[in-house]
Amino acid sequence: MTDLKAELHRKLLAGRAGLISRLEGLTEYDMRRPMTPTGANLLGLVKHLAGLEYGYLGESFGRPAPEALAWVEDGSIWEGADMWARPEESSEYIIGLYQRACAHADRTLTDLALDTPGRVAHWPEDRRATTLGVLLVRMVSETAQHAGHADVLRELIDGKAGPDHDDFGDDAQWRQYHARIQEAADTHRVLSR
Numbered sequence: 001m002t003d004l005k006a007e008l009h010r011k012l013l014a015g016r017a018g019l020i021s022r023l024e025g026l027t028e029y030d031m032r033r034p035m036t037p038t039g040a041n042l043l044g045l046v047k048h049l050a051g052l053e054y055g056y057l058g059e060s061f062g063r064p065a066p067e068a069l070a071w072v073e074d075g076s077i078w079e080g081a082d083m084w085a086r087p088e089e090s091s092e093y094i095i096g097l098y099q100r101a102c103a104h105a106d107r108t109l110t111d112l113a114l115d116t117p118g119r120v121a122h123w124p125e126d127r128r129a130t131t132l133g134v135l136l137v138r139m140v141s142e143t144a145q146h147a148g149h150a151d152v153l154r155e156l157i158d159g160k161a162g163p164d165h166d167d168f169g170d171d172a173q174w175r176q177y178h179a180r181i182q183e184a185a186d187t188h189r190v191l192s193r
Contacts, residue, residue, distance in 0.1 A: 005114050008136050009106075015143035016102055019046065020095065022150035026157065031091050032084070035153045042153050043094050044084040045146045050098040051082050052142055056135040057105030060118040065104065067097075109136065 031043040054065040071081035114133035
């Protein structure tokens with residue numbers, strides 16, 4: 001029988017590694033620039049997840065972050081300050097913050113059982129009480145979601161499309177594949193007058 005906590009932790013570790021890999025080889029500018037109308041950017045995803053690791057898998061179990069998060073302390077997190085890097089926040093700082101937050105969370109996962117009670121202070125009062133298992137599932141989900149965002153953002157920046165890209169084929173095969181998808185979509189295009 002599979003150890004549920006160990007399996008969830010493996011999935012979390014894989015998601016973390018996938019996220020960080022999307023920043024490799026990029027300039028400070030490319031890691032920071034908003035790639036969608038809502039401002040989604042690679043370094044912001046890492047910063048956001050660092051806060052979640054410290055919060056859900058630390059603070060919620062009486063294990064506060066050993067370092068201050070300025071955007072939490074000044075309340076600007078509620079204005080989206082955890083979703084982008086300020087000019088003075090280097091990529092080395094943000095990536096290091098994420099690595100430290102993950103290590104902090106991993107210690108919680110090592111020390112506590114899945115049914116260990118926790119509390120998320122910013123959740124509605126009737127839902128604040130939770131368990132490590134619930135928050136670990138949430139963290140796996142959050143990390144997978146944002147790692148997927150990072151794959152798309154990286155592809156928009158320089159065409160690198162994630163680990164399965166090279167297994168599929170060369171540029172010509174990708175162009176043919178894209179053309180087939182576009183052709184299928186075109187059959188549903190509404191012609192404007």
